[in-house]
Amino acid sequence: MNELNDEYVTLRTGHYGHPLPDDVTFTTELVSKVITGLDRGKAADFAGISSEHLLFSHPILCVVLSKFFQLIFLSCYVPAGFKLSYIVHYIVPISKVKDCRSKAMTCDDFRAIAISPILSKVFEYCFLDRFSSYLETSHNQFGFKTGVGCNHAIYSVRNIVDGLVHAKSTVNVCALDLSKAFDKVNHHALFIKLMKINIPIHLLKILEKCLPIVSHV
DSSP: HHHHHHHHHHHHOOOOOOOOTTTOOHHHHHHHHHTTOOOOOOOOTTTTTOOHHHHTSHHHHHHHHHHHHHHHHTOOOGGGGGGGGGGGGGGGEEEOOOOOOTTOGGGEEEEEEEEOOHHHHHHHHHHHHHGGGGGGOOTTOOTTTTEEEEEHHHHHHHHOOOOOHHTTOOOOOOOOOOOGGGGGHHHHHHHHHHHTTOHHHHHHHHHHHTTTOOOOO
């Protein structure tokens, strides 16, 4: 843990990354497109606001939010309310067991979900729309990517194994079960990886502000 922190501080001190275009804007059209694409019927956030409130609001809301998001981008300041989903009080336990009456429930029978503020979700989707090219992952990754999943991973492994077996080669397969790994990601390690792909310093600052436990340089 300390080694990752030291590496983060060392890299962060001299990091600038790729330059950003001068004409980056969060337009009204972008905000409107993101709001229109929000899922309906989801739980409201801690303030009682749901996607339906944005979908059926006055059209001027998209204008106001576009200017608000532009200020966030220019100032690299993320409102404290955007980060409230990281606080324990807003983690909601969801039962994994369909029939709760058939067995005694334990902590392992629940999974936790964080209900993020709806405005922060809109900003995140706008952010990804504008800067997804700076956040591309490896072609060898199948999880958490649009358009690919377990079927593609199984197909790729099967092709590789079949090719090696056909060539009369020995095949050794190692599988790692990274259960609950999503909740245990080291933020310093995450930012180190982003810096190694030369993410622009401006975007790095915004992402750092979304995770308040990181000590900034």
